[in-house]
Amino acid sequence: MNMSIDSEAASASGLAWRHGFAGLGPAFFTELQPTPLPSPHWVGASADVAGLLGISEAWLRSDAALQAFTGNTVLPGSRPLASVYSGHQFGIWAGQLGDGRAILLGETAGGYEIQLKGAGRTPYSRMGDGRAVLRSSIREFLCSEAMHALGVPTTRALCITGSPAPVRREEVETAAVVTRVAPSFIRFGHFEHFSANGMEAELKALADYVIDRYYPECRGRSELAGNPYAALLQAVSERTAVLMAQWQAVGFCHGVMNTDNMSILGLTIDYGPFQFLDSFVPGHVCNHSDTQGRYAYNRQPNVAYWNVFCLAQALLPLIGDQELAMAALESYKTVFPAEFMARMRAKLGLGTVAGEGDAELVDGLLVLLAKGGVDYPIFWRRLSHAVGTGEFEPVRGMVPDQEGWDAWLATYLAEPRLADRARASEAMLAVNPKFVLRNHLCEEAIRAAKLGDFSVLQTLQRLLASPCEEHPGHDSYAAFPPAWASTIEISCSS
Incomplete structure (x- = not known):
C-alpha cells in the first residue's frame, strides 16, 4: 500500500508540524512507519478535538483522513516514531518497555502531539502484534472524551478507524486504530529508563525539555534551594495529587497504574481496564488481571504517591540531595486531601469555603454508601435534585x-x-453527572459496533459530552445497571 499522500490532501488537513520530542535525539525513540491495515472504515470521530487541532470537519470525513489516521499513509511534515521508556508494572521493575503499539506522528504547531494507537509493531512491542482491537479502541475513545467533559485532565481522542483485519486476543477480534492527542505523552517511565541505565546526560536533557516546555516556573522556585529538578518533582507530584482527587470524587478506577502509565503532565493516560463505579465499594478491583488488588479504587491515591516516589528516585541523580527530593514529595500529602475535600464539598453543594465538620460529614456519608454498596452516580444525582425539591x-x-x-x-x-x-x-x-460511562454502556456500544452499527457509540458520545444535562428521552442511559453488567470482566487486553 502506498505510504504517501498528495500535498493537496495534506494541506487540506490544516495540520502544520513541529517536533519537540524528536529533537531530543535517537536515544529516545526509533523512527518507523505505521503498518497499513486493509479496507479501513470510520468508527467514530470528535469534532471538538478536530477543532482543537485546527482540522476541518469536512477533511476529517475524507478518505485522505481515513487513510492517514489508520496508518496507511503518512502526512507530509509528520515524523512517525515510537519512544522508549521503562517502568514498574504491578509494583515490580519491568525494565525496558516503550511504545509497543503507539506511534507518535509528531507535534502540531498548536502544541499537541498526535499518536496512533494500534498502528502496528514497533521495536518495543515485546512479542506483541502492535495492534489494538475495536473493543478497546471504543472504550478509550469514549472514556477520553467523557473524562474531559467531567473536567478531569486527560489525553483526548480524535477518531477511531476500524478494519476487518483479524487480531487475536482472548478470541479473534477485528483491528482498530484510535488517534489520541495530548500536549505530551511523556511518562514517569521515560525518566526511569534513562536513570536506571545510567544515562545521566539523556536524563538531564529530558528533564530540561519538560521543564522548559511545560513547567517553566520551576526555573525560579526558590523554596527548593533553587533546584529546578526538585521543583519539577514537586510540581508533578502536586498535579498527580490533584488528578487522584478528581478520580476518587467521580468514582473512576484506572485499573493499571504502572509507572509507565503515569503522565508527567498529570493527565489520565492509557485507558485499558478502567471502570466508573456502579456500586460504591471502596475495595473494588476493576482489572481482572490484578489478582492482588494492587490497583483497587481505594488504593489509587497511595499507589500514585508510590509512583511519584519512583519518579523521585529516577530524578535523584539530577536533584543531587535525597532529603531535598523527599521534601519535594511532601506536598502530595496535603494537596490530595485538600483537593478531594474541595470536590466533595462541591458534590454536596457546600461551595468553596471549608467548614470545620466537612471531613466528618463526607466520611460519614461515604461509610453509609459503602455499607450498602449504594449506586454511586445515581445517589449523587438524586441527592442533587432532592436538595432543591x-x-x-x-x-x-x-x-x-x-x-x-x-x-x-x-x-x-x-x-x-x-x-x-x-x-x-x-x-x-452541574457537578454530579446524570450520564456516566458505565461498563455495560461501553459493552452495548461495542456489541453494536461489531455488527457495523455505530449509533449507540454516537449517542453515548453526545450524552457524555454534556453529562450533567438532562437529555430528555435518554433516561435509560442513566438507569441502574442491568444484572448482566456484574458479569463483565475487563483486563489488561481491554
Missing part, C-alpha cells in the same frame, strides 16, 4: 442503614452553607 425519600430508599442516613441528613441539612437550597441544588446538578 425537599423530596429525600428517593435518596433514603437507596441507603440500607436508614437510621444512619436520617442522622446524617439532619446534620447535612443544618449546614448554614445550604441556606439557599435552590442555588445549592443547581450547583450540585
Whole structure:
C-alpha cells in the first residue's frame, strides 16, 4: 500500500508540524512507519478535538483522513516514531518497555502531539502484534472524551478507524486504530529508563525539555534551594495529587497504574481496564488481571504517591540531595486531601469555603454508601435534585442503614452553607453527572459496533459530552445497571 499522500490532501488537513520530542535525539525513540491495515472504515470521530487541532470537519470525513489516521499513509511534515521508556508494572521493575503499539506522528504547531494507537509493531512491542482491537479502541475513545467533559485532565481522542483485519486476543477480534492527542505523552517511565541505565546526560536533557516546555516556573522556585529538578518533582507530584482527587470524587478506577502509565503532565493516560463505579465499594478491583488488588479504587491515591516516589528516585541523580527530593514529595500529602475535600464539598453543594465538620460529614456519608454498596452516580444525582425539591425519600430508599442516613441528613441539612437550597441544588446538578460511562454502556456500544452499527457509540458520545444535562428521552442511559453488567470482566487486553 502506498505510504504517501498528495500535498493537496495534506494541506487540506490544516495540520502544520513541529517536533519537540524528536529533537531530543535517537536515544529516545526509533523512527518507523505505521503498518497499513486493509479496507479501513470510520468508527467514530470528535469534532471538538478536530477543532482543537485546527482540522476541518469536512477533511476529517475524507478518505485522505481515513487513510492517514489508520496508518496507511503518512502526512507530509509528520515524523512517525515510537519512544522508549521503562517502568514498574504491578509494583515490580519491568525494565525496558516503550511504545509497543503507539506511534507518535509528531507535534502540531498548536502544541499537541498526535499518536496512533494500534498502528502496528514497533521495536518495543515485546512479542506483541502492535495492534489494538475495536473493543478497546471504543472504550478509550469514549472514556477520553467523557473524562474531559467531567473536567478531569486527560489525553483526548480524535477518531477511531476500524478494519476487518483479524487480531487475536482472548478470541479473534477485528483491528482498530484510535488517534489520541495530548500536549505530551511523556511518562514517569521515560525518566526511569534513562536513570536506571545510567544515562545521566539523556536524563538531564529530558528533564530540561519538560521543564522548559511545560513547567517553566520551576526555573525560579526558590523554596527548593533553587533546584529546578526538585521543583519539577514537586510540581508533578502536586498535579498527580490533584488528578487522584478528581478520580476518587467521580468514582473512576484506572485499573493499571504502572509507572509507565503515569503522565508527567498529570493527565489520565492509557485507558485499558478502567471502570466508573456502579456500586460504591471502596475495595473494588476493576482489572481482572490484578489478582492482588494492587490497583483497587481505594488504593489509587497511595499507589500514585508510590509512583511519584519512583519518579523521585529516577530524578535523584539530577536533584543531587535525597532529603531535598523527599521534601519535594511532601506536598502530595496535603494537596490530595485538600483537593478531594474541595470536590466533595462541591458534590454536596457546600461551595468553596471549608467548614470545620466537612471531613466528618463526607466520611460519614461515604461509610453509609459503602455499607450498602449504594449506586454511586445515581445517589449523587438524586441527592442533587432532592436538595432543591425537599423530596429525600428517593435518596433514603437507596441507603440500607436508614437510621444512619436520617442522622446524617439532619446534620447535612443544618449546614448554614445550604441556606439557599435552590442555588445549592443547581450547583450540585452541574457537578454530579446524570450520564456516566458505565461498563455495560461501553459493552452495548461495542456489541453494536461489531455488527457495523455505530449509533449507540454516537449517542453515548453526545450524552457524555454534556453529562450533567438532562437529555430528555435518554433516561435509560442513566438507569441502574442491568444484572448482566456484574458479569463483565475487563483486563489488561481491554
